[in-house]
Amino acid sequence: MDNLLIVDDNEDVLTQLKWGLASESFNLHFAKNVDEALAQFRKVQPGVVTLDLGLPPHTDSSVEGFRCLVEMLKAGTSAKIIVITGNDERENALNAIKTGAYDFFRKPIDLDELRVIVRRAFHLHAIEREGRERGGANAAPLEDCGIVGSCRAMRNILALIDKVAASDVPILISGESGTGKELVARAIHAKSLRRKGPMVSINCGAIPENLLESEFFGHEKGAFTGAVSTVQGKVEYADNGTLFLDEIGELPVNLQVKILRFLQEMVIQRVGGRKDITVNVRIIAATNVDIPRAIEAGQFREDLYYRISVVNIHLPPLRERGEDVRMIADHFLRRISSEVGKELTGFTPEALAFLESYTWPGNIRELENKVRRAVVLANSSRVSAEDLGFGTGNGQDDSFLLTDKTLKEARAMIEKKMVLAALTKFEGNIVKASEALGISRPTMYDLLKKHEIEN
Template sequence: MRLAPRVPFRETIQIKCRKSWFKAQCEDISLFGVKLLFSHWDNCSDQDWVKLKIQINGKYAVFNGKIYRKENGKAVILFNEDDQILSEILGRFFTDTIRRLGICPYCKSGIGQDDSSCPSCHMPLDFTQVDLVKALRRIKVGDIISGKLPEEIKEKIQSERTEFIGTCPKMKEVFDLIRKFAPTDYPVLILGETGTGKELTARAIHERSTRSEGPFIAINCGAIPRELLEAELFGYEKGAFTGADRRKKGKIELADGGTLFLDEVGELPLELQVKLLRFLEDFTFSRIGGSEQIKANVRVIAATNRNLEDMVEKGLFREDLYYRLKVLTIHLPPLRERGDDVVIMAKYFLEKFAKEQGKDIVGFTDEALELIRNYQWPGNVRELINVIRKAVVLTDKKYIDVEDLDINPDMLSKDLSGKRLFSLKEHMERLEKELVEKAYRITGGNISKMSTMLGVSRPTVYKLMEKHGLLKS
């Protein structure tokens, strides 16, 4: 997810560098700065301070900036201006342009003319608010994934990315691989069950890579009918088939300069596997109905929940494509293998959904937490989110209990088989211990008062205190 919106801006701007003014062709513009083509780089160096004269909405505005990166005749210049100035001058331009295009600049989903935030990723879209501009400009790349968001926008974002937070050794290994794989341009194959966060992993790699300023284009190969999948990937020319009344770029072409994410790549039909393999050999392709060879500078990340090695053996997936995609591999652990991560996330989502529903829910009972810990979670984090959301909606209690959780006891960990969770004896013992300890604290250990409070005889109080380790030697 890009931290600040970026929109196409094919305009000529003026740059003042080392006391001289030059013209440059802008490619796009964001709240952070501009990306442009420039033929006078011999007159400037990286980190030079510059002035930019840009025409926005028919009026010229001058911005201070600094050359951040320049290579191959292109450069990125970052704005060095007050948030209020950027909000006033660029805020309206961004807001109007994004709504006119009808595409969220963060997740590329469709948005409506009156949407103040994206219906899909819930990122705010009104950049006339100076507080929002200030918050966005101080976020560092990767902070969204690690959850370190400023309070000004944290509540405006749907936090499904919390499923990507982990403290268990297996998730730490995943994070380590992301850091190692991101700087390269090699293909990555992400393996994991449904709901384990494969797209989030791909986005994390993209955002830490040198392509982070480029597009992240995702396509679910299993969600699009086979007869339409080729057109979605490669695009088509006008008149290529019935209904093709205009040229359309495919996902590969849209991902030029960035990352192409092929989700559920195991669902690709064999005939499309051949065409994808051909593209991966030299990164050239033709649109359907066209003869022009188009070059696309993309990094490919693929993901699947299927066993591709088994599919290769059965002739369902091409072996050469398999090895082309799995240069680098990340295995995502299912939620049931992530230890206490499930409890951390359950508590987070409980707080989030309770706040959304305006309910005063304090937490989970011990029994509910035990059930959450020992459930198999076949649907992984997506199932956890749905279970907690439903419990929050239905309960009227302060604490979520076992009966509030829509969980099948048959899916408990095999070593437990439900015995420990539903053991009446164990729960009676626990309740007895809690009551005795509470009576001991309230009375200061006074046997007579404890006897009255608990409704048992003094000898029984002595036995209970000895049983639960409360008798002083």
């Protein structure tokens, strides 16, 4: 079991944390000054430390805290140190982060928010420890790639990323739009032996079909009208690195044959050229399409499917990730508020209730958009439900949440209301309504069918 070291000279705070964190799955250890803290640090080798910068003696409120921080960092362990400061000590907190602290938290302590930060810290510590044990100490930590989450499904996925990253086997990442498929692809590249090489992305569904072949393989001068010079394709640019084929389920059938030949031989020819060009790339593909069903419908080649899917990674939708919703929302809040220069400390209880009950048809992308909106609109230190676009502040009647409906029924009602509101706003335009909700058109059609909405 992991160890958490709590360093604070305030008895009330120690009591609060001892009581508030007692149910967590880690051992608690306490210290009231620097000497005790360093002794405990060496003895129990904690994975996470919460460190009050205002330790005695108080000739300067942060000197002792910083001394303790520096000594812990010198020890060379992977412990994640979370510094705790007063509300008027933001500069000290930022200096602590620059020194090497993992994160900071301001008093008065909100136990729910602190639990999320501590769990994330332990999660990252565990990932880094496993990576070191497997010899991947030089690879990027997964959180640096933007992956946040600790539910069982994500833990399994993170473990799988570590296992497959060092090999060159082709990987197919599947999941609904907005679930983070490209983040997983970038994490695999960042932890692979090719991480010093390029990662080049091609969105197979966003490029007109008549331009796709040139986008993949490049073209020679004079190959077609407008080809005024020789141009390398994305495959060549990815040489000695990773080629990410996003939305490969949208790839036209006639181009699938040429992609299959390239994958089999790692040889290409530019459009209009005759020279074989050998390349060395690792293939990662992603799709929100049910490819086995597409194969049955004659829309995707079975041999290409088996070529790209030596390893399959399926990302769960956000609605199935439980407490990860709050963890990811907290991650976005801290990152985006820092980007725009606002000091936001968390979410109101009502906002958290909506975050946890909503079904997130647009998944992580929709959550990020809502948090970004909230950061811009928030007028207080905590984000409200109205800031997120929920609640009575946007004219919606949410009184049904107080009835005897089940959580599943309440989620479905919120989802249906938002779909109807988007369709009404954009006069039935599926494309604009989908974009506003942060979901793909196929997902929108699925929701229309699910809720029996005629358009």
